[in-house]
Each structure stands twice: as structure tokens, then as C-alpha cells.
Amino acid sequence: MIGKQITKPVSDWGDYTQTAIWCNDNRAVIEDKGDWYEVVALPEPPKPTLDEARAGKLVELNAAFATASANAHCRSSLGFEINADEIANRNIEGLTLVLQPGESTLFRAYDNTFHEVTREQLETMRKEIVVNSQKLYQAKWTLEAAITAAETVEALDTIALSAEALGELARGLKETTAGETDGQTE
Known part of the structure; x- marks a missing residue:
């Protein structure tokens, strides 16, 4: 799902919601790219010292x-x-x-x-x-x-x-x- 693009304006809020839930479960976010939204992976947190x-x-x-x-x-x-x-x-x-x-x-x-x-x-x-x-x-x-x-x-x-x-x-x-x-x- 990383790289998935959602066009603006959002026409299918159910899909957007499911994408947001997936992002929460998989260390990802939906970023605003101007004309669309895109699913982007969050960087791994630094390992503790x-x-x-x-x-x-x-x-x-x-x-x-x-x-x-x-x-x-x-x-x-x-x-x-x-x-x-x-x-x-x-x-x-x-x-x-x-x-x-x-x-x-x-x-x-x-x-x-x-x-x-x-x-x-x-x-x-x-x-x-x-x-x-x-x-x-x-x-x-x-x-x-x-x-x-x-x-x-x-x-x-x-x-x-x-x-x-x-x-x-x-x-x-x-x-x-x-x-x-x-x-x-x-």
C-alpha cells in the first residue's frame, strides 16, 4: 500500500478511512502531495542506546x-x-x-x-x-x-x-x- 495515491478531492471516504487504518497499523502516513494524497512509510525509530x-x-x-x-x-x-x-x-x-x-x-x-x-x-x-x-x-x-x-x-x-x-x-x-x-x- 506504500505509494498508493488518492486523488483530490477525495471521492471515496471509505477507501480513505481503510487506508488511514492500514497506515496506523503499519507505520505509515498519508501525506498531502498537492494534487493528491500519498501513503508514505514512516522511518524506523532510532534504536535505543x-x-x-x-x-x-x-x-x-x-x-x-x-x-x-x-x-x-x-x-x-x-x-x-x-x-x-x-x-x-x-x-x-x-x-x-x-x-x-x-x-x-x-x-x-x-x-x-x-x-x-x-x-x-x-x-x-x-x-x-x-x-x-x-x-x-x-x-x-x-x-x-x-x-x-x-x-x-x-x-x-x-x-x-x-x-x-x-x-x-x-x-x-x-x-x-x-x-x-x-x-x-x-
Whole structure:
């Protein structure tokens, strides 16, 4: 369709409209050439520099991290999946403050099932949420390092970023360190 000419005055607005839609979908424009209009290809946008591409990847990473953090969940040692975002951490902290040792309460898990849990179990879940959060940050920092280390735009393009990818990397980091002993208790 590049090079197509439309005579003036336009007699078939349906054809003109379809041509305009095609142009929008195919990086082209309709230029006024005086006695006619002509479909002309737009020049390709300049490729981003390495610094521009790196900055774009970091913005993409931060957005993916925000989504991953807001939707975080993890498998508790209590045998069920729990929400692991800031709201869940705050809610569990509140429950641990009001429950006395030995008391229990109903707790709604990630899959919306209810479980009777004690204050001590809530404290365990709270620690698990913190560990999950730490691993999510480590996953982010790992990807930041890969972005910083990339030496070409093409290398940056191979770094896939999404909330799901961050979650998977965090789970992988958690599994890697699960068997290691570092003097800390979970």
C-alpha cells in the first residue's frame, strides 16, 4: 500500500478511512502531495542506546517487582499456602499482638480456606512472609545486576521481566538456601 495515491478531492471516504487504518497499523502516513494524497512509510525509530535500554529495563523491573510484591504468596510450613504481601504481614502482626499464648483463631489461607491457628503458628507464618519478602528482593537484585552487567541492547532484550518471573526466581532462591545453614533460624 506504500505509494498508493488518492486523488483530490477525495471521492471515496471509505477507501480513505481503510487506508488511514492500514497506515496506523503499519507505520505509515498519508501525506498531502498537492494534487493528491500519498501513503508514505514512516522511518524506523532510532534504536535505543545501551543506557536508554538499560533505564527502560530497570523501569520494567520495578513495575514487575511492585506487582510481585502486591500479589506475593508462599507455602507455609503449616501445610498451606498463605498470602505474603504487606497487608498479610500487617494482619498477622495484629493477630499476634491480640492473641495470648495458647489461644487460637481462624485464619484465612491464600486459597480462601480457613484454618485454626495459634499465636505461635501466626508468628511462624510472619517469619515465613519476611523470608519470602527477602527472597523476592534478592530476585530483584539478581535481575538488577544482570541488567547492569549487560553489555549490549541485545543482551538486555534476553532478560525476561515479569511478576511471575520474579516469583519463580525468588522460589528458586528459597529452595537453594533451604538446605543451607547460615546460623539464622526461620
